[in-house]
Amino acid sequence: MAITAVLLLSSLGFLAITAQAQNCSRPPKGENMDLKGNDILLTSFPDGTTVTFACNTGYESAGGSPRITCTAGSWSSLGLKCQRKNCGPVGEVENGHIEYRPGTEFGDTAVLICDIGHMPVGGGKLTCGTQGWMGRLPVCEVTQCESPPVVQDGSFSPNREVYDYKDTIVYTCKSGYTRNGSRQLHCSDDGTFKPEPPKCIKVECEDPEISFGQLSSGARPPYGYLSTVTLQCNAGYTMIGSATVMCELNGQWSPGLPQCIRKIWIS
Numbered sequence: 007m008a009i010t011a012v013l014l015l016s017s018l019g020f021l022a023i024t025a026q027a028q029n030c031s032r033p034p035k036g037e038n039m040d041l042k043g044n045d046i047l048l049t050s051f052p053d054g055t056t057v058t059f060a061c062n063t064g065y066e067s068a069g070g071s072p073r074i075t076c077t078a079g080s081w082s083s084l085g086l087k088c089q090r091k092n093c094g095p096v097g098e099v100e101n102g103h104i105e106y107r108p109g110t111e112f113g114d115t116a117v118l119i120c121d122i123g124h125m126p127v128g129g130g131k132l133t134c135g136t137q138g139w140m141g142r143l144p145v146c147e148v149t150q151c152e153s154p155p156v157v158q159d160g161s162f163s164p165n166r167e168v169y170d171y172k173d174t175i176v177y178t179c180k181s182g183y184t185r186n187g188s189r190q191l192h193c194s195d196d197g198t199f200k201p202e203p204p205k206c207i208k209v210e211c212e213d214p215e216i217s218f219g220q221l222s223s224g225a226r227p228p229y230g231y232l233s234t235v236t237l238q239c240n241a242g243y244t245m246i247g248s249a250t251v252m253c254e255l256n257g258q259w260s261p262g263l264p265q266c267i268r269k270i271w272i273s
């Protein structure tokens with residue numbers, strides 16, 4: 007080696023020596039990559055040095071050698087290519103599907119969307135990291151509802167610990183109370199009963215008293231929901247309005263109570 011150097015020295019002269027001894031300056035930065043380890047701190051690299059590149063966080067090698075060598079002041083060409091890390095599809099899930107937000111690359115997330123009638127249980131979303139998908143995915147279980155809404159002065163049946171998706175419950179008001187609202191509720195896709203529960207209200211209409219008239223037939227007090235009575239005017243009076251009225255949910259007679267007015271004699 008020494009002999010070769012001496013020969014080169016004598017035949018090529020001074021230029022050859024400087025070229026051979028020349029250090030390399032810091033190699034150009036590649037796309038989405040950087041020098042590995044402490045080399046990143048150096049600005050001058052002796053002849054013959056080999057340095058290694060590594061892809062930046064979130065990127066992975068798409069092939070090519072990550073090493074270059076300094077020879078006579080210049081670096082060999084770099085083969086390494088870095089592409090954004092892609093975690094690929096998550097895989098099969100039961101009773102649902104995966105939604106990628108927005109894709110399967112580094113930093114993206116994967117969310118489990120359960121089929122109708124199913125709910126995600128446990129786990130959370132996945133994030134694409136350097137080592138692949140991170141996190142634990144929930145499982146899609148059949149939707150269940152618990153504890154139906156309690157209605158004052160009313161009850162529901164059947165009474166169970168849990169109800170499956172689409173199961174229905176039926177509300178009944180206790181005697182003397184009237185239901186305002188839905189009779190049936192069902193266990194909906196979000197695990198709650200729908201629609202709103204009914205209310206049980208005590209409907210009581212006042213005695214249907216009118217001036218110059220009285221009750222002629224119909225229900226007896228107390229006047230509950232849908233009680234119907236018929237009124238009549240005293241002799242010499244004529245009725246304006248409906249003779250028959252019904253007790254409504256709001257505790258009012260419907261249509262309103264009639265009026266009795268004195269008959270007018272046209273002579």
Ligand SMILES: *[C@@H]1O[C@H](CO)[C@@H](O)[C@H](O)[C@H]1NC(C)=O
Nearest residue numbers: 027028029030050051052053
């Ligand atoms: C090359 O680098 C080495 C070590 O960094 C240094 O000692 C030497 O003086 C440098 N040579 C030239 C010609 O710059």
Ligand SMILES: *[C@@H]1O[C@H](CO)[C@@H](O)[C@H](O)[C@H]1NC(C)=O
Nearest residue numbers: 186187205207254255256257
């Ligand atoms: C019955 O329910 C409806 C809807 O919630 C409500 O608007 C109405 O006031 C209720 N009626 C009575 C008499 O409570």
